[in-house]
Amino acid sequence: MPDTALPTEARILAVSESAAKRVAFLIAQEGNPKLMLRLTVSGGGCSGFQYGFSFDETTTDEDHVFEKDGTKVVTDDASLDLLAGATLDYVEDLMGAAFQIKNPNASASCGCGNSFAV
Template sequence: MAESTAGEVALTEQAAKRIVALLSSESPGSVFRVSVEGGGCSGFQYQFAIDKAPAPDDAVVERDGARVAIDPASLNFLTGAKIDFVDDLMGQSFRVDNPNAVSSCGCGTSFSL
């Protein structure tokens, strides 16, 4: 199945499966939130959280039952990005492949423009 997009942000099948598992123990209507904040070792950092519901102005990416909310300011940084979930020797984590990032830190959770 093709990746689902909202505002050109894509969610992979692996990320959707993990988000569905995380939200299964949350209240109905809950969403997985991805945001961009100042900080981190490269200038900006990705934040992941669970919210009870999306805000009225959020973009919502949906795929295979997973719902991801992105606020308008963060969406500006994430246009064209792909959100994935990986399970490798370094551990399990969500990763963002962001074409807007000029560089990112070794851990992959912060980036610069």
């Protein structure tokens, strides 16, 4: 059976400067500099998978930590399979402000941007 695992260099999650600044701001608001943003993918949502965001100060052996400007974003191994090559961004526009995932693995997404299909 052929190995279908992604090469190590493809299993990355990029964090934009804007996202790093926003995460740093939110962590400062929480008052705990040990916190990291945890990004997960789970089944559900209107398109099949949905993104989840939370703060965490611990990691496990199955976690991958990505850092930008001292800000850490952590995701588990299974989520990284669906996030490989994606970029976490933070966008402010006339409609509001939100984290956005630019995910090359998503074949479709819902209007809210929190759900996607592969």
